[in-house]
Amino acid sequence: MKKICFIVAMMAEAKPLIRHFSLIHQGGRFGQAPVQAYRGVYKDKEIILVVNGQDSETGLDYIGCEAATLSTHLAITFYQPDIIINAGTAGGFASKGAEVGDIYLSHKYIVFHDRRVDIPGWNRMGQGYFRCIDSDKIALAGGFKQGICTSGSSLDMTAEDAEQMRQTGGEIKDMEAAAIAWVAQLYNVPLLCVKAITDLVGGGSTPEQFDKNIAMATSKLKDACFRIVDEDLLALK
Numbered sequence: 001m002k003k004i005c006f007i008v009a010m011m012a013e014a015k016p017l018i019r020h021f022s023l024i025h026q027g028g029r030f031g032q033a034p035v036q037a038y039r040g041v042y043k044d045k046e047i048i049l050v051v052n053g054q055d056s057e058t059g060l061d062y063i064g065c066e067a068a069t070l071s072t073h074l075a076i077t078f079y080q081p082d083i084i085i086n087a088g089t090a091g092g093f094a095s096k097g098a099e100v101g102d103i104y105l106s107h108k109y110i111v112f113h114d115r116r117v118d119i120p121g122w123n124r125m126g127q128g129y130f131r132c133i134d135s136d137k138i139a140l141a142g143g144f145k146q147g148i149c150t151s152g153s154s155l156d157m158t159a160e161d162a163e164q165m166r167q168t169g170g171e172i173k174d175m176e177a178a179a180i181a182w183v184a185q186l187y188n189v190p191l192l193c194v195k196a197i198t199d200l201v202g203g204g205s206t207p208e209q210f211d212k213n214i215a216m217a218t219s220k221l222k223d224a225c226f227r228i229v230d231e232d233l234l235a236l237k
């Protein structure tokens with residue numbers, strides 16, 4: 001049986017998937033780590049969903065690269081999945097054709113945009129250029145867009161971030177994909193990112209756009225992920 005592991009940052013992104021696939025919470029899997037796992041079987045596939053967990057001080061989801069690195073490492077070592085799908089939300093760019101509610105698949109490679117080490121050779125290492133699976137056939141079959149995912153630790157975008165995105169070609173801005181891609185590449189686990197656009201960078205207040213669109217975007221994210229599993233679109237890669 002194929003084992004697909006979804007790695008998700010926020011419960012708001014995870015809940016529609018947990019409900020739709022009827023996944024069951026797996027208690028006590030990761031010791032002291034806040035990471036939580038859910039599991040189920042759909043058709044002939046084992047579905048694992050790993051979510052970063054919550055900060056006990058603030059009660060908020062652990063978003064960002066550090067939590068994503070921990071989740072991915074634990075998910076791979078505990079479950080040994082055949083493939084990881086990083087399902088989440090992202091900011092898009094109207095100048096690159098993005099619209100709120102679009103579903104993008106990772107494309108070509110995945111990079112960081114906020115690791116600046118201006119010493120010859122080190123910027124390239126900081127940016128990462130991590131592997132993801134070829135999503136051309138999945139995008140065509142599912143009617144999804146494709147874009148180069150670029151990650152950083154902030155919701156906003158500085159001029160320096162924008163310059164790195166110009167250099168790398170980054171098109172879809174999130175806070176986890178590159179961290180997940182780094183760990184997946186270390187362990188040689190194939191990775192696909194599926195990202196629903198909640199906001200357009202430069203299209204007004206990002207927090208306001210995010211709050212307004214999160215419910216719609218996570219519902220579309222769930223629909224896209226369900227289609228990828230239900231229609232066996234990963235077999236096209």
Ligand code: ADE
Pocket residue numbers: 089090091092154155156173174175198199201206210
């Ligand atoms: N997640 C959703 N929108 C985002 C943005 N604009 N930047 C980073 N992560 C995001």
